Amino acid sequence: MALSGAKKDGREVKIYEYLDELRTDLADYISELSEASVKERGVFAIAISGGSLISIIGKLCEAPYSKTVDWSKWYIFWVDERVLAKNHADSNYKLAKDGFLSKVPIVPSHVHSINDTVSAEKAAEDYEFVIRQLVRTRVINVSDVSDCPKFDLILLGMGPDGHIASLFPDHSTLDEKDEWVTFVTDSPKPPPERITFTLPVINSASNVAVVVTGSSKAEAAHLAIDDVGPDYPSLPAKMVQPTKGKLVWYLDNAAASKLDCTKFSD
């Protein structure tokens, strides 16, 4: 059970003492969203990140989820990807394939990874093209506020510097308003070449979950979640503010250790 399930400014912040409880609650949440989306639209369009998130959502490969989730209706996308061969140890695709996708019966043609044979700029362009086709056929919903795709769920991790996806602090990609997918060739975290969803796409999703564990991320979690004034305008994690969708933070105790929970209300 979450130590705290407090709500703050329309966001939900869940804090867990034990990692396995976080994994179970997150798996419950994802499978409930999947069920609701399949019932409503016939499909579930989910965009995942790389990093520590993957071992956490690996819980979905276990019973009961492995049997109860309608995997045939899942369409998988990457919120961000490193422009590397798919079998490279640093590829987000490889991480997800090894730790999750190869263990559940997702239809291979529903797995939309990037073109890894071209430049970062072209890979971003190609990926946006793929997403546009799937918006046209309504595999991915469309936002009624912007013309952006409206993913049923976007799963984000966060780095110790407050980056989400491959959107880094003080980087010009944070200002991108027109493109759905953009590229980076100077990522401060290696590897340097990446593609990433832009903030308008992330903030158009129906549901966004930010999953953060470990004490190295406590300061960034505090700056992103607590009201710390206008001094950190370009902290990417703080810029995750879905226009109409729901935002839930999943934190372990260590990541939440600097939060000012007294300002939360149940």
Ligand SMILES: O=C1O[C@H](COP(=O)(O)O)[C@@H](O)[C@H](O)[C@H]1O
């Ligand atoms: O480089 C990346 O980092 C973030 C955070 O990773 P984590 O291992 O600290 O959780 C990740 O969400 C992103 O997808 C990845 O490309």
